């Protein structure tokens with residue numbers, strides 16, 4: 001591990017890699033191969049390493065809102081994830097390309113990710129959520145997608161036609177278009193273009209969708225291989241295939257197995273460098289579903305779970321074999337005044353904070369908690385001062401980054417169960433550790 005990246009004249013898949021350092025011995029699921037699925041490892045990219053499990057802060061439009069990139073680095077962010085769809089619309093992926101790629105453009109010298117845009121083109125405005133509760137999908141129907149097609153996005157065999165959320169212009173994303181955009185953006189880790197369904201779609205629709213996503217995945221591999229050769233002046237970009245299949249074990253396993261074995265249709269024999277786990281997940285099934293997928297995927301490639309940051313979800317997903325995570329929630333909630341803490345959520349605007357002349361979370365080591373009081377934060381929010389968003393975001397991002405770093409350490413020194421019981425017990429105020437999924441309302 002930790003070999004230095006060899007100097008190469010052309011970008012090469014060898015410039016990217018993943019090594020497992022330690023397997024989760026107790027507290028994690030074992031797959032059909034009788035191996036622990038959870039692990040700590042290191043992802044190597046042309047812009048540095050990511051020690052996993054790791055939480056990746058989201059900078060949708062090439063900025064983690066309200067934060068300097070230097071601040072993201074200082075709070076322990078190892079990489080940032082931007083969104084291909086948003087940057088395609090604004091400023092345009094050609095501009096980011098001319099700037100030297102996403103990292104250079106936003107003054108971030110560490111590893112970068114972009115997601116494919118699939119989730120955004122299919123979901124914006126519909127209110128898709130990554131994790132939903134049981135009550136929201138009582139009636140599975142193909143009507144749901146039919147309605148959304150008219151309103152927002154139309155999926156066909158070749159790709160997706162959709163309206164810009166900025167100005168209503170019609171655009172079309174195909175696997176090839178997504179690859180071209182993501183090569184222009186130039187992130188170290190990029191994702192195949194997939195169809196994102198919801199738990200509301202019928203089983204028949206989910207089957208068709210998984211098969212279509214597999215056909216799109218082959219096209220992504222081919223276009224990625226072509227662009228890698230054409231753009232040999234740029235560092236190697238690792239392509240992750242995205243596993244869909246909703247809540248169905250057979251579909252999830254089939255999709256994961258298919259992507260694990262997949263090679264491009266052309267002569268290069270391009271394969272995926274890692275895998276994303278996408279789609280809506282029922283909260284109580286999250287660990288189970290990630291476990292099915294991890295069980296089918298190769299051990300020596302990283303697995304990214306898209307759109308997750310809730311503490312109980314993080315523990316469940318790590319135990320089931322996920323390595324990296326991203327989510328807008330920590331920064332979005334921070335801007336609304338919802339603060340994470342070691343004893344549950346705190347509303348920074350609540351009257352209880354008005355005279356709290358101590359750090360928001362006395363156990364937190366972030367810049368905000370080391371230098372400012374909860375009372376000051378409360379004042380900034382009440383006065384609608386911009387600094388409130390900045391200080392709150394620093395805290396929430398640090399809280400989640402540090403939590404996942406602690407999970408990593410607990411895998412290495414085999415204290416995962418103790419950490420999980422302690423953190424979840426305090427955050428949710430109950431002993432939820434043994435009944436993953438039964439999440440009480442977080443403390444306000």
Ligand SMILES: [Zn+2]
Pocket residue numbers: 360361364365366367368369370394395396398
């Ligand atoms: Zn803090």
